[in-house]
Amino acid sequence: MALERKFDLIAIVGPTASGKTQLAAHLSARLNGEVISADSRQVYRGMTIGTGKDLDDYVVEGEVIPYHLIDIVDAGYKFNVFEYQQRFVDIYGDVKKRNRLPILCGGSGLYIDAVLRGYKLLPVPENPKLRRELETKSDEELARILMSYKKIHNTTDLDTRKRTIRAIEIEEYYRQQPLDPKPFPEIKSLVFGVKYQRAAEMKRIRERLAQRLDMGMIDEVKALLNSGLSADDLIYYGLEYKYITEYLLGKYSYDEMFEKLYIAIRQFAKRQMTWFRGMERKGFKINWIPGELPLEEKIGLVFTKLNE
DSSP states (O other), X not given: OHHHHHOXXXXXXXXXXXXXXXXXXXXXXXXXEEEEEOOSSTTEETOOTTTTOOGGGGXXXXXXXOEESSSOEETTSOOOHHHHHHHHHHHHXXXXXXXXXXXXXXXXXXXXXXXXXXXXXXXXXXOHHHHHHHHTSOHHHHHHHHHTSSOOSOGGGGSSHHHHHHHHHHHHHHHHSOOOOOOOOOOOEEEEEEEOOHHHHHHHHHHXXXXXXXXXXXXHHHHXXXXXXXXXXXXXXXXXXXXXXXXXXXXXXXXXXXXXXXXXXXXXXXXXXXXXXXXXXXXXXXXXXXXXXXXXXXXXXXXHHHTO
């Protein structure tokens, strides 16, 4: 297919609740494609409703669109961008080898950036000595230490104390170690972003949160806790898992949990957009599509760009 020769990969990015998955799946159906997820939490088994996997969106006209890098590790495991990058390379190569078009889809800016720009990363071991030193610091001191590094990969690392300590551990390791010289495949990508106007986005986030709670998101968190995961393990994943776990521990009433989580998701969506704007400042062209458009019009805009 000519489109496959012109581009190695199409990426569909955007903040939470923007309808990325639906668009990516329908494009895959029309372009002989397969979806490669770029979501840092959808890799976990048993974390389905809270991470918004929306697996029904992968069914187009009765056919299941192949998708990858979803449900690949157990909840509780600390998956990282290095592992994501390595797994992506294998999946990407396999999809291309079968003459299908890889369609990257997600909202985890770090993961998207890591594969489109080919970060050279190293697996980072734990540093017990550094961790003991950091445990004596206040949250504010930890934030200042993390911000002192020239390159901070992910502002969500400030969401919890455990994440901040791990982020400092990673940055300190990179400071002391040479980067892996192993080459990363050059990818000619065409990137589209889906974004609603702010008022519509907030309304969608609120409605989606209510829908996911009705679908059993609290029961999902209970099941994870009953499986042996600790409250700290779930709080580490932030957002839904943090606030629902704290609600189950009695820290909040249901209404308090809902409002705090709604605000946290809105803030998260804003950070996602900040990351994508940063990618644009670094030279990435993101072709933005209004989320308010009907699906067929979105697809039409993608095809117009593909055929230029």
